[in-house]
Amino acid sequence: MAKARAYLETGAINVVSAIYLGYRAFDTLGETIVLLIAVSGTLTMIGDGYLGSKRFATEFRRLHSPAEDPLELIAGKLGLIVLVFGAYVMAFGHLSPGGGFQGGVVVASGLLFLALGEKGFKTSRLTDPTSLQKLEAAAFLILLLAMAAGMMRPKAGGPSGNPAEYIVFLNVILGLKVGAGIGLMCVAMIGDLYR
Amino acid sequence: MTARILMAGIFLVGMWGVVADKNMMRKVFGLTIITSAVVLLFVVEGGSVGTAAPIMEAGVYNIVDPVPQALMLTAIVIGVCVTALALALVCRIYAATGTLDIEEAAKRMGDGH
DSSP, X not given: OHHHHHHHHHOOSBHHHIIIIIITHHHHHHHHHHHHHHHHHHHHHHOSSOTTHHHHHHHHHHHSOGXXXXXXXXXXXXXXXXXXXXXXXXXXXXXXXXXXXXXXXHHHHHHHHHHHHSOTTOOOGGGOHHHHHHHHHHHHHHHHHHHHHHHHSOSOOOTTSOHHHXXXXXXXXXXXXXXXXXHHHHHHHHTTSOO | OHHHHHHHHHHHHHHHHXXXXXXXXXXXXHHHHHHHHHHHHHHHHHGGGOOBOSBOOTTOOSBXXXXXXXXXXXXXXXXXXXXXXXXXXXXXXXXXXXXXXXXXXXXXXXXXX
């Protein structure tokens, strides 16, 4: 009985998604605020990189030439594949195991791979802390607006009345927010060790 | 029953790391282990009412309780936040005092290091 209701009311086959983005969506909003505060606190504390890393990076680079390092050779290529998988986990969170948080963490590990794979000094826009910060702020703003819209219009449902659209939309935005936030923390923790 | 005893064991291992180890990094690891033990306990308790994953495709019945899983999703994210903040703090303390030993760090900070 309960299963049928979860599907009918939220349009998600995955009941866990139905709970955390359907019935308890405001709880999820509060959770993303906690994540936002933790990311800001971490960034404030470690600034742009762990303070000892600059000296370590110069010594490290002298020992290992970047082009010969197997980590950089493999991680840079693997990063894009992991990003695609993260997008899949985000977008199909209502049909299969997965969702915004899980997909976001996969995206963050993809960003971490890309950051590790950048050869020496080159930085791509994907792992640039400034653009990640902007992405996270934009995703959080969209999430707030979506939640406010939900408050105005208590009945669940996307533009065409299919309630599953709402869950897919929230999953993707949530995934972007979590991926950008945790990826930002990881990139900041690597610091300038690899760049 | 065995699963619950094992989880209590994991929890105690993490507790031991937090309380008895002087290395701050290992204290953070202990905190992470405690979080994992609690998450595992909730998921196991949710699984006591059914066996199938809570994905309602045709012909699926007898699912586990999905509410603990949704709650643990929150707990995992909060655990990541706490770990990241704690690691950043340890980083700062190490940069300021040059040691990871918590008593040594307190002593050096007291000296106006």
